[in-house]
Amino acid sequence: MYLILLGTLAALTLAGATVWQYRRLQHAIRAERAAARLMSAADQRDMDAFRARIQRLVDEQRAVADAAQVLAEAEAIVTAELARTPHYPHHPHEGDPT
Numbered sequence: 001m002y003l004i005l006l007g008t009l010a011a012l013t014l015a016g017a018t019v020w021q022y023r024r025l026q027h028a029i030r031a032e033r034a035a036a037r038l039m040s041a042a043d044q045r046d047m048d049a050f051r052a053r054i055q056r057l058v059d060e061q062r063a064v065a066d067a068a069q070v071l072a073e074a075e076a077i078v079t080a081e082l083a084r085t086p087h088y089p090h091h092p093h094e095g096d097p098t
Helices: 002-084
Strands: none
């Protein structure tokens, strides 16, 4: 009789320990999944910020290139007008007329 009671107690103890370890494992897996989701969200946020920064830099570079093109066109217009306009040596801003 004591052996049956001892065997039953040992079986219940073993089953309880197994359930406890199973629950600990489930808790650890949930924690790992939560950490993975947080890391994924952080990576996505960082990539979005990186893409936005790169897009701002590209837009800024395009604006600089557009401004350089406008300045080059303006310089060509001014150069063409200066070439077409006669040169007056007696003009006060042209320097010494001699």
